[in-house]
Amino acid sequence: MKSLMWFRNDLRMDDNPALREACKSSDEVHAIYIYSQNQNKKHNEANCKTEFFIENLKVLESKLSNINIPLNIIHSEGFKDNSEVISNYVKNNSLNKVFWNNQFGIDESERDLSVQNYLKGKNIEFENFDEQVVFAPGTILTGEGKPYSVFTPFKRRWIENFNLDLLDIEFEYTKKNDTKIKSNLNEFDFQFKKNNQVDMSLWPAGEVEALSRLKTYLDKNIFRYAQDRNDPIVDGTSRLSAYLASGIISPKRCILEALKINNFELDAGEKGIVKWIDEIVWREFYKNIMYSFPRVSKGQPFQNYTKNIEWRFDEKEFTAWKEGKTGFPIIDSAMKQMLSEGWMHNRLRMVVAMFFTKNMLHDWRLGEAFFMQNLVDGDFASNNGGWQWSSSTGTDAAPYFRIFNPLTQSKNFDSDGLFIKKHIKELENIDKKEIHDPSSNIRESQNYPKQILDLKQSRLRAIDAFNKAKNN
Numbered sequence: 001m002k003s004l005m006w007f008r009n010d011l012r013m014d015d016n017p018a019l020r021e022a023c024k025s026s027d028e029v030h031a032i033y034i035y036s037q038n039q040n041k042k043h044n045e046a047n048c049k050t051e052f053f054i055e056n057l058k059v060l061e062s063k064l065s066n067i068n069i070p071l072n073i074i075h076s077e078g079f080k081d082n083s084e085v086i087s088n089y090v091k092n093n094s095l096n097k098v099f100w101n102n103q104f105g106i107d108e109s110e111r112d113l114s115v116q117n118y119l120k121g122k123n124i125e126f127e128n129f130d131e132q133v134v135f136a137p138g139t140i141l142t143g144e145g146k147p148y149s150v151f152t153p154f155k156r157r158w159i160e161n162f163n164l165d166l167l168d169i170e171f172e173y174t175k176k177n178d179t180k181i182k183s184n185l186n187e188f189d190f191q192f193k194k195n196n197q198v199d200m201s202l203w204p205a206g207e208v209e210a211l212s213r214l215k216t217y218l219d220k221n222i223f224r225y226a227q228d229r230n231d232p233i234v235d236g237t238s239r240l241s242a243y244l245a246s247g248i249i250s251p252k253r254c255i256l257e258a259l260k261i262n263n264f265e266l267d268a269g270e271k272g273i274v275k276w277i278d279e280i281v282w283r284e285f286y287k288n289i290m291y292s293f294p295r296v297s298k299g300q301p302f303q304n305y306t307k308n309i310e311w312r313f314d315e316k317e318f319t320a321w322k323e324g325k326t327g328f329p330i331i332d333s334a335m336k337q338m339l340s341e342g343w344m345h346n347r348l349r350m351v352v353a354m355f356f357t358k359n360m361l362h363d364w365r366l367g368e369a370f371f372m373q374n375l376v377d378g379d380f381a382s383n384n385g386g387w388q389w390s391s392s393t394g395t396d397a398a399p400y401f402r403i404f405n406p407l408t409q410s411k412n413f414d415s416d417g418l419f420i421k422k423h424i425k426e427l428e429n430i431d432k433k434e435i436h437d438p439s440s441n442i443r444e445s446q447n448y449p450k451q452i453l454d455l456k457q458s459r460l461r462a463i464d465a466f467n468k469a470k471n472n
């Protein structure tokens, strides 16, 4: 049999069920990736994420060529033309079957449905698999058959349903027959213009890098995860999110390797490991929310009443936030981290998003989009989930009256101000006692901006706006 592997958000060979099954069942395997700048733009994909993705395609192409699978990149205007692109490729190369791994976004699901119908109409066989999650979205349900909207019971059910057979992912690839086709990747014009300031050396491409990052993390830092995960200056988290978001590593691989060093226990043993696996399950939880509650993909809040909130908009404040010039060092250093690294520490994502939606009382959708446009790990479900949690519009959301005070967060999680100093050059020589909230003299002498708002008043304004929305 001759098959086509359609790569989408799964740029790896390890634990890639569609590729594995294509290889198992076929003598000859071709691979394609359908590239669309329009689609990337529509989904707010960050320039740094596209750059990362293209580099990963290059690494994948070279790995696949070792087993005689040519990877061809095909230009597309958007999801609408995918059915034709695939069926043309199949026809032109006399292939028998198409394989792919599922994606769960609303646009992706619609595209896949239309591709399936099209292929059926043309009598082209296809088979699809799940690899972005341990349990396919929509399959972890309450006793009444409903989707969960709170994490803890979801996790409980996730653990009840779990068994180690789900992690049976090892597979040795062998060479396929030569297709006599050469990959077009080196000649393909991605029409990519770099316009990000991200230090991409932080994100080397390829699954070998992802697996080695995982190994290094599991060898050491994971054991301190429970203590260190909230401290932005400590390298306490895995920084695997970019690799998970683009499918360079699979969540099953992450969980399997973590379980191997925890006697295969999911909820007992090393605290750090248990907590870390929890986060991978959070990722899966948000994919379930996106899948089971389509409104969140249509710009709607999860909590209906929050539709009534009267968000403010102030261009100057919005720009100050985006550029890291709010006058709140912890907020500004976090935003500068995102602009220079394409990544922001999880604690700071929460602090910054809460500041934006509560103190600034700006619409969470604006912040959500700005994050997507700048994160190398941009992932619709996790980003939407994180923003809706922080703005108290989402599932499991922080109660609206519990608003982080950025100065307290700064003192608690960056007590010596080392993170602030790293990202705000103007404050690098300021004493740790002053750094969280520098005096007017320091601000003036160091050319560091005044605060754009008053914390106390803005907090009350937010609570008032939520109260009004609730009683509307």
Ligand SMILES: Cc1cc2nc3c(=O)[nH]c(=O)nc-3n(C[C@H](O)[C@H](O)[C@H](O)COP(=O)(O)OP(=O)(O)OC[C@H]3O[C@@H](n4cnc5c(N)ncnc54)[C@H](O)[C@@H]3O)c2cc1C
Pocket: 229, 237, 238, 239, 240, 241, 242, 244, 245, 276, 279, 280, 282, 283, 284, 286, 344, 345, 346, 347, 349, 350, 353, 371, 375, 377, 378, 379, 380, 382, 383, 384, 385, 386, 387, 390
């Ligand atoms: C406002 C906001 C926006 C966010 N946007 C994104 C995003 O676009 N993409 C993204 O991958 N994560 C997002 N997160 C979740 C989290 O901040 C990142 O996954 C995490 O910081 C990535 O760093 P790490 O790989 O070192 O994580 P680790 O702490 O090492 O965790 C391991 C993995 O678990 C997953 N994970 C960790 N925390 C969360 C979480 N809270 N929710 C869902 N999955 C999680 C990630 O895949 C991560 O790589 C967002 C959180 C908030 C509050």
